[in-house]
Amino acid sequence: MIRFITAFIILTHTLYAAALPVKFSGNKTFSDRTLYEVIGLKPPLFFEFWKSEQKLDPNKVKALTPLIENFYKSHGFYNAKAKSDIKDNTIVFLIKENEPIKVAKISAISALDIKPIIPFHNQDRFDPEAFVKSKKEIRKFYANHQYCNVELNAKAYVDIEKNLAYIVYDVKPNEKCFFGKISIETKENISPEIIKSLLYFKQGDPYSTELIKRSYKEIYANEGIDRVIIDDSRHNGKSVPVDVKVSAYPKPIHIKAGAGFSSDEGINLLMGIKHRNILGDLKTVGIEARYSQIKSYIQIFTDVPLVNHYRLGGNIAIKREIYDGYNEESLITRVDLKRSIFPHRFRGSIFYEDIATTDSNDPINFPNGKLQIFSPEGSWEVDRRDSIIEPSKGYRLNARVMGSIKSQLSDATYYKLFLSGSYHLPVSFGVTSFRLKYGAIKLLQGRIPPSYRFYAGGMNSNRAYNFRQLGPQNSNGDPIGAFSITEGSVELRFPLSESFKAVLFTDITYLGDTTLPDYQKPYISIGPGIRYKTPIGPIALDVGFDFNDFSRFAIHFHIGELF
Incomplete structure (x- = not known):
């Protein structure tokens, strides 16, 4: 019976252990605040006096230590070690960064100059996250230069004993691509011709994802647009058909009101109402009033694409x-x-x-x-x-x-x-x-x-x-x-x-x-x-x-x- 009570007390103490503040020791490359975020804490800044110091349940420490090690490894510290201790009612994560992996050599086989995109130079610290991101950027770079299909073989060979990384980018593009047939689907009294005129590409133009990005911005610049999908995923050899789907807001009448303050004009108040698709084709008409301690106006306006x-x-x-x-x-x-x-x-x-x-x-x-x-x-x-x-x-x-x-x-x-x-x-x-x-x-x-x-x-x-x-x-x-x-x-x-x-x-x-x-x-x-x-x-x-x-x-x- 006594053993049962003792075990119960120990278990209860473990389950309800008081949360303790956290400190880091040995971290040179990454700030305390970065490591706090790795373990899920966001302590207040030095001037955020209204916020209390965040604390951690000691029962979670054992599970969080591997997170710190994995974070270091994902940024090139393959030999980093972390352990924890409790001193003076404070959880202390002890970090030994050790030597990071350094870039020994970079090989780039590419028809286009991708050197500005590669995030490394010789003797830089090798960062696996940056390496993964660079592959996406290279594909994007080629897509902006008319290559819709690219075979990219990018590898990083890491020698853990010598702490060296050998990076290879091998890019094999296909033939240059062109925009194919453009299909436009619209609703809510929007003419396909209006949407077509807002695109920055037409059938037969050189393919570029940048032109698609600009087209998104141009269409969304019309306040009556609720959603735009420009689908260029169907590649037919070097021809890229595009499907454009556009929908307007189901409730085109928009009411806005706001308040603000600036040192130039003091208090600012704004109120307005507009119809964002009156008579179709994204025509806008509205009335707006603004008041500040310096300027005030009321206006009726219209905009027609x-x-x-x-x-x-x-x-x-x-x-x-x-x-x-x-x-x-x-x-x-x-x-x-x-x-x-x-x-x-x-x-x-x-x-x-x-x-x-x-x-x-x-x-x-x-x-x-x-x-x-x-x-x-x-x-x-x-x-x-x-x-x-x-x-x-x-x-x-x-x-x-x-x-x-x-x-x-x-x-x-x-x-x-x-x-x-x-x-x-x-x-x-x-x-x-x-x-x-x-x-x-x-x-x-x-x-x-x-x-x-x-x-x-x-x-x-x-x-x-x-x-x-x-x-x-x-x-x-x-x-x-x-x-x-x-x-x-x-x-x-x-x-x-x-x-x-x-x-x-x-x-x-x-x-x-x-x-x-x-x-x-x-x-x-x-x-x-x-x-x-x-x-x-x-x-x-x-x-x-x-x-x-x-x-x-x-x-x-x-x-x-x-x-």
Whole structure:
């Protein structure tokens, strides 16, 4: 009986053993946080004071130790050993990494140059996971160069005694492939011709999975699309038939509402309703209202996809905006014709604005009264970034020009030019991003609204200053804007953890009262920032300091990378 009670007590203690904190010892290559995730724990970061320290049931330790060893082996440490111990009421995983497997030789037999895809160089640590991924990337690379069938023989010969790996890639492509017959199946009043015009390939074109990827993006850009399937799995020799199936949302009426906050505009509220397939063929019409502490508007808009990647759109809006020193109310009517030819986007527009400047405290720089402007506008954009929300490589260029001639419909003869570009370069410890923009206005006759000028400062400009607070001011201390601007920014973004990144940045701004800024007078800011990763983009906090006067600074909050 006593033995039974003793056994019961021991068993009960084992089943209900108190969870203990966890530590790692001996790990040099991988951080504690990485190893915590391997065993299923996610401890709080140093500033997450509201979260309690995660603990582990001692009964699970024996089963988790092999996980750590297998993780090391999957990253080239074939001789790694792990064991566990309990010291001072703490579970300690003792890790002996030992020497990793090093790459001794790489052989690549390939019709195309696959060296940039191979993730290894001689004497690098051999990583089996990276090796498996490289095989997928090589197949994808060939598929983007017209080879739909590739025989890939990739092997890694590992000498455990010498800790060496010999890697061989042998790629034997078939004949170059072409897109075959294209079948399109649509529902909900969508014409197959409209979908066909959104594809970036046609029958007889050279085969490329990149063209299929672009086609997905182009079709999903139409808000009425619920699902797209582009099936290119049926290979008939060098011919690749394609089956395209498209379905629209069964409930085309979409209501949206949202709220947010930014350091530039304060509280933001948005509400709208749209029909995403009115009268069929993905035509959209809707109404939208937005309010912030700086800008408010209500607009009716429409968008109509046309053949050959053209789109026709337009809107009518009533807008109110508050500036330092004056307010502005306007009625805007706009018609756009757009065309997408990847990676280029073109837009030609005609817009009419009836603008009233009110509540001015400066009749010289901000005269009260009404103006009307009737302008054509043209723009071009090329976007080769790997991500719109959080780019890590690639570039984006944009050019926009508008102007008018004084007439019964326009109170000014002027032109306005704006050029911008950004470039993202991955480095070993993060991403370096660059941005440059230039804008100029030339007034030849009449008057233009003061809001047409360039205002600097804010999260999308020079971050040592608050929104529109940089540059020349009137006697009341209100910014009057500039007729030309050049701005540049450099950011270094590097990870702190899986969810957080740090940023170091510098901005420089030049302003002028002619079409060329005064390059003898730079405004320079420097500062740090932090990013928290979310599904809708990183939540960002930046603090900018004036390089020449650190007592001047500004704090900026926004969602998404700035460029």
